Amino acid sequence: xxxxxxxxxxxxxxxxxxxxxxxxKNLAGEEAIEPLIVAAGDPEAxxxxxxxxxxxxxxxxTGQGRVVGHVEYALGDPSTEVRREAAMxxxxxxxxxxxxxxxxRSLIKTLKxxxxxxAERAxxxxxRIYDRRGSYDLARPLLEARDDxxxxxxxxxxxxxxxxxxxxxx
Numbered sequence: 001x002x003x004x005x006x007x008x009x010x011x012x013x014x015x016x017x018x019x020x021x022x023x024x025k026n027l028a029g030e031e032a033i034e035p036l037i038v039a040a041g042d043p044e045a046x047x048x049x050x051x052x053x054x055x056x057x058x059x060x061x062t063g064q065g066r067v068v069g070h071v072e073y074a075l076g077d078p079s080t081e082v083r084r085e086a087a088m089x090x091x092x093x094x095x096x097x098x099x100x101x102x103x104x105r106s107l108i109k110t111l112k113x114x115x116x117x118x119a120e121r122a123x124x125x126x127x128r129i130y131d132r133r134g135s136y137d138l139a140r141p142l143l144e145a146r147d148d149x150x151x152x153x154x155x156x157x158x159x160x161x162x163x164x165x166x167x168x169x170x
Contacts, residue, residue: 040055087124095129
């Protein structure tokens, strides 16, 4: 069944590819990660969204932290739905696997996303990453963003930091 579903990622019908990308998380393991990385670059947004979701779930389930960079890349996708999925995946599934400041910086940039839901999911991901990992290397980009030129970024970052260290922002 897994091979058949993996083959569906190359189907000419984008709906079939999207279904396969989304449902691979339920039926596959580590062997699906590379094909899903390829599917994350599909021309159709629903396929990319399903691939990002399944990559996050499988990465979490199999301990494959290498998926973090591919999910992070999706934060810059032209599709709002794909960006929403990527931000949520980084917070919900992969927050314990983020181990470099690059992902944190990408999420800080995503706080400026024109879609408010994407920005909120990015804030959620930053809170979870900091709460779970709490290392200086991950906190440094947040500390630097406290003084961002964008007041919305400053406000969100300060709220995340205040919550993380359990003080009120004043």
